Amino acid sequence: MSRPPRGLSPEEAELWARLAATVKPLHPRRAAKPAAAATEPAAPPPPPRPRVKGRVPPPLPPAPPPPAPGRPLDQHGLDSSWERKLARAAVAPDFTLDLHGHTLDTAHARLDQGLTQAVAMGARLVLLVTGKPRPSDDYASRGERRGAIRAKLLDWLAAGPHASRIAAVRGAHPRHGGAGAVYIVLRRSRD
Template sequence: MPRRRGKLLSEAEIALWRQVARTVTPLAGRKPVEAEPEPELPVLQPEPSRQAPVMAAPKAIAAKSAPLPLAPLERRLRTQLRRGQQGVEAAIDLHGMRQDEAHAALRGFLRVQQMRGAKLVLVVTGKGGVGDFGFGSERGVLRRNVPHWLSLADLRPLVLGFDEAEQRHGGSGALYIRLRRARGPQP
């Protein structure tokens, strides 16, 4: 049996190598590598008294592409934003909206801006209040949820990355969002 750096090759590795060796064209002046004949495997017959249950063919699994990774803004872009050399192309303020309203507004805003060719937008969420607000009243909900929404499947194809805004654009109560380039007609 062939060896690979001190290890024996498995039957699967040998079969794979033979398959690859058949498809390779040798360099000029060299003869092709002769593929070793494949050993004949014995055909196993099931015992008549024991019939194997008939199994359905496995369904083809739809190949889902891995979610696109989100990245923070590059250092150079952050510096340009801080110095005022780069500006945001559009902004939306989500203050005073309920979560469902804010999510729908954010989704619509990002789609429209992507179709317009915008690369960098600002989303103002607000910082939320500080202190005890009693039972059932929660502050800073949008500030917490917008980054989560940006990583969900409905907004992931639109967003390249996001990061907290500079102080002059709202600081921790706002986000810079880099948009992906629009690809073809969108519904």
């Protein structure tokens, strides 16, 4: 239960008035509140409504689940020649990173290290092998089952240190791992 404000004592009100007189207003056109209003205590809040016997307010509906985090990386566009090359596996990956057998923590660290290495090498196309995803509409528990690395991948990439270097993320061609892998297309470095 909160207490009502106590107001200012006469000494405090005098100090406040002296201080307020030295302040230059940011917006002088606005009307200043009188100093006397600061010394008057605020009106106490209205008392709570008494409960009527037999009437209980209905419970609040449960809050809707938070929306799935935005995933801008799978919406980035590539020019049509890149899309065709990736669809036909006509371009070979410059760098391959395999996250099989890792826990979520070690996979996340390895992903960041691998992308740092790929950027340093000047790679444009990274093949990231994650394993096949498990179908799930439950975003809250997607990191607790098989396919957890694949489920977290886009979140890690979007929030990671290399997000600005990633042009697109696309599913891999069956020749390069199919549903168990993705291509990460890196932007060309501007030297």
